Amino acid sequence: MGPGKLVCLMILAFGLLGFLFIISVVLALIPLYIAKHSGTPLTGSASNSLTDCQTLTAKFNTTCSSGPVTNIKATTGTNVTCLGLTGTSNSTVKIRVQSNGLPLFCPNIPMLDTFSEQNIDFEVNFNPAVSVNSPIFKPPTQSALDSILCNISSEMAPPSSSGYFLYSTPASGGTLAGISVDGVSIFNVNSANNQDPFYPSTAGPESVDQCLAHCNPTGAVYHYHIASGCALNPPSGNITSCSANTSCSSSIAAYSISTFTNYKQLTVIGIAKDGHIIYGPYNSDGTKVTKGFDICNGMFYDKIGNYGYFATQTFPYITGCFGPGNYPTITPSCTTNPASAYTRSYYARLFTTG
16 A cells, blocks of 8 residues: 555544534534523433542542441541442432541641631532523622621531431531542631631631641631642642742732643532532643532533532632522622632523523
């Protein structure tokens, strides 16, 4: 076979592969197009099988291979275990989360602060299905929105549909919003005075270390309010305070996103107390998330109907309430760094009725 024929065959092969790829994409999009233009929205669901749950737990720093323990403080590290409840056609998969709250790196703790091991232990339905047409929170006014997003206690109790059960009473009280993949607590976004801890509309910002975490004054719980790449790639040696790092101190919100430079894809960074997954600041196509989320920072992000929280550069950074929430034109008054707008994602629009 001559070189000319070989080149022609290669071009033909690549052309055929490209054509088949285009056909597969078109076939996948046809149901979405029909739903979008027929006036009949798609019916959303969620990926919450036992296998889905086990895939998630593999992302966590699990150090207790024997499953749930009586007291996580009597062990080393964290444990995240899936519990598959069977026996009915509508079986529910629950996830048991246990953590001592200690990070995988040496944090920078101010001399006057205290820092201690925790006993965090709860169980919740894994990734429950929710609907964009039935928001849990739908504030119509500024004051109503503030009562949700500018309220440190707004995530004290997840929705009853989450099946949340607390096995221990953590020192964090009602401010715990979730657990990071490194076992560190994720707190409700607000400071003790119900303000954005980094860009408050009143008073001054709070101090954190280079990994964007700190301890609360009561309870000595080391925790995040904003996403940190340290949870995925723990630094070695001593870290500095944020104020001693020029990039961090000049714009903590931009610095937060920059710590995910090596994770520009859909990346699990934790699980919320309502059972929904928390992702980093990039979606599945590598695009930084700057829109498509509701007031809780939650987004419908695929054609299945899965709902999760995404790290963003704007308040509430990780999660501000247990969603789904609505998409009002107003923004919270407790921050100088609100989202420019709350907008439905492409998939949320597909599932929207009315």
